[in-house]
Amino acid sequence: MSDFAVGLISNIGMITFVALSAYLLLVSGSISFGQQAYFGLGAYAAGIATTLWDWPLALGLAFGALTGALGGGLVGALTRRLHGLYFAIATLAFAEMTRLALDLWRYQRPIGGELVGPDGPNGFAGIRRAFTDGWEPLSFMILIWVLLAGTMLVLILFERSRSGAALRGAGEDPVLARALGTDVARLRVNTAAAAGAIAGLGGGLYAHLNTYIEPRLFDVMLGVHALAYGIIGGLGTAFGPLIGVLIDIGILESSRLFQGWRMVVFGGLVALLLIWRPRGLLDEATVRRLRRLFTTPARHA
Amino acid sequence: MIVDIVQTLLNGLAAGAAYALLGVGFTMMFGVMRRLNLSYGATLMFGGYLGALLASRAGGALPDAALVLLAAAVTVAGATLAGLYVERLCFAPLRGRSGVAAMVSSFAVWMQIEEFSTWLLPLHTNPYPAPFNVASWQLGALTLRPEHLLTLLVAVLVAILLHRLLRASRFGLAVRTLSDSPAAAQAVGIDAGRTTLLAFLAASTVGGIGAWLVLVADQQVTPMFGMWSMAKGLIAMMLGGLGSIPGAVAGGLLLGVLEASGQALFGPQIRELIAWGALFLVLVLRPGGLFGRAAFDLDIAAHQRL
Numbered sequence: 001m002s003d004f005a006v007g008l009i010s011n012i013g014m015i016t017f018v019a020l021s022a023y024l025l026l027v028s029g030s031i032s033f034g035q036q037a038y039f040g041l042g043a044y045a046a047g048i049a050t051t052l053w054d055w056p057l058a059l060g061l062a063f064g065a066l067t068g069a070l071g072g073g074l075v076g077a078l079t080r081r082l083h084g085l086y087f088a089i090a091t092l093a094f095a096e097m098t099r100l101a102l103d104l105w106r107y108q109r110p111i112g113g114e115l116v117g118p119d120g121p122n123g124f125a126g127i128r129r130a131f132t133d134g135w136e137p138l139s140f141m142i143l144i145w146v147l148l149a150g151t152m153l154v155l156i157l158f159e160r161s162r163s164g165a166a167l168r169g170a171g172e173d174p175v176l177a178r179a180l181g182t183d184v185a186r187l188r189v190n191t192a193a194a195a196g197a198i199a200g201l202g203g204g205l206y207a208h209l210n211t212y213i214e215p216r217l218f219d220v221m222l223g224v225h226a227l228a229y230g231i232i233g234g235l236g237t238a239f240g241p242l243i244g245v246l247i248d249i250g251i252l253e254s255s256r257l258f259q260g261w262r263m264v265v266f267g268g269l270v271a272l273l274l275i276w277r278p279r280g281l282l283d284e285a286t287v288r289r290l291r292r293l294f295t296t297p298a299r300h301a
Numbered sequence: 302m303i304v305d306i307v308q309t310l311l312n313g314l315a316a317g318a319a320y321a322l323l324g325v326g327f328t329m330m331f332g333v334m335r336r337l338n339l340s341y342g343a344t345l346m347f348g349g350y351l352g353a354l355l356a357s358r359a360g361g362a363l364p365d366a367a368l369v370l371l372a373a374a375v376t377v378a379g380a381t382l383a384g385l386y387v388e389r390l391c392f393a394p395l396r397g398r399s400g401v402a403a404m405v406s407s408f409a410v411w412m413q414i415e416e417f418s419t420w421l422l423p424l425h426t427n428p429y430p431a432p433f434n435v436a437s438w439q440l441g442a443l444t445l446r447p448e449h450l451l452t453l454l455v456a457v458l459v460a461i462l463l464h465r466l467l468r469a470s471r472f473g474l475a476v477r478t479l480s481d482s483p484a485a486a487q488a489v490g491i492d493a494g495r496t497t498l499l500a501f502l503a504a505s506t507v508g509g510i511g512a513w514l515v516l517v518a519d520q521q522v523t524p525m526f527g528m529w530s531m532a533k534g535l536i537a538m539m540l541g542g543l544g545s546i547p548g549a550v551a552g553g554l555l556l557g558v559l560e561a562s563g564q565a566l567f568g569p570q571i572r573e574l575i576a577w578g579a580l581f582l583v584l585v586l587r588p589g590g591l592f593g594r595a596a597f598d599l600d601i602a603a604h605q606r607l
Contacts, residue, residue: 093581100574267413278402
């Protein structure tokens, strides 16, 4: 496989983590403009763990996910009374605060004769754990996709479970959900923490693949794109976000056809698509129809 | 010491007056649509880019004063025109349907307008025509900068005109009714589509004037301006209370003073952090905003009036 293809496929995988994280919140009825914060926190935490503290890669990635979960859970708990736009803007404010705080944060140590660690706006270079441990770009790409597939599998199983149904119910009608006995506030905090963990895991992978991160990578553009991918792909299934990312990065960014006009084309397409399908390509109705297509013989048997 | 404090306050109020106009435009759009227009900043940036484009193409051929006035007209008209495009494409077709879809759609169009603007002027920094060849005035130990006076003057003028428009015209009554209660507006026969469109355009114009004030003070426009102006408008709007026009004015002034004092106390790096931190705190502690009536209580207020 060419380096370009490996890089592209790895990128699609990593961005899908943020999109999945935004999707999970969308399903629970919350719009977040701030999932990039947990992606960034996960990237910094995982990078620090493996580089400055010499933890193994797996533990570092887990630490990144945990940091994302703590950040998401904290914001979720603070904003549990907010809904709709208020929640969306609070998450945006938190994400911008995180980015600006990372711009001010220095935590460096001499390792192998040079200073390593987060250095404010100059970023955090030298996160080489994955490659000193013998990962190649190709094997790392496979690692990304195995973890992504695992995350999606967990989400799909979760959505079929009782709590998954409660989550979707709370998203569609919080008052009804409360009447049916769902603790909506608690559900929201837990969802925010889980979404933070997913983004944090993606961030850890991102830091180790690129070996360099800086605060401005985690700006609001990333978060709003993630949200857009979630809704373009469709709110009916966890495959939706992946489809959203594939459409934008896989087709538009990588093809030379739209060079320099990508955003004009993408923007126009998305606006038209959403007039036609306000809940995305794979919305709930489509997913139900597809499922019926596959289960029809069983029903008649 | 006292002079420093007064000077900081003055600088903050001048910056805040421009933020207030950005916030008022944003909050008017929200009021009539109950939707967040993410491409707001991009439409203002488009106006600014048209002004800079005019200066770069025709700068030499025009006298300075004419160029400044023409750039102002082009900027405000450009912002309004881009607003028309956004309303027709993202909000009109989705009226009464998914709010998230309209918001994401306006985000997609943000990217579109931003890329189109940078295609017009590919450089990172583009000079923007400004009327200030005059030196600052000294009033005792205070420095009065001409762009600050202009900002305060124009902002007050726009606020008075807007107040007249909303309080003393049929159109203003329709806009206020629609913001208070869409059901009541329908009951009395207000054409929601038309009123929304006109209010949206008026809001774009107010935002465009705010953007012009910022651009003449900066004397340049960069691709960051879209994001920047949306952030300032958003924070001003939310600090004052979503959907409230006096709230957005107060929020903008407060934001300007907060930023200026933060910068004076802790340096420029803290400026933005303070702005977002204040927004987060207000949302967590007092989501309806600091001042006046907020959209939070709007429905209740409207029901009481009925």
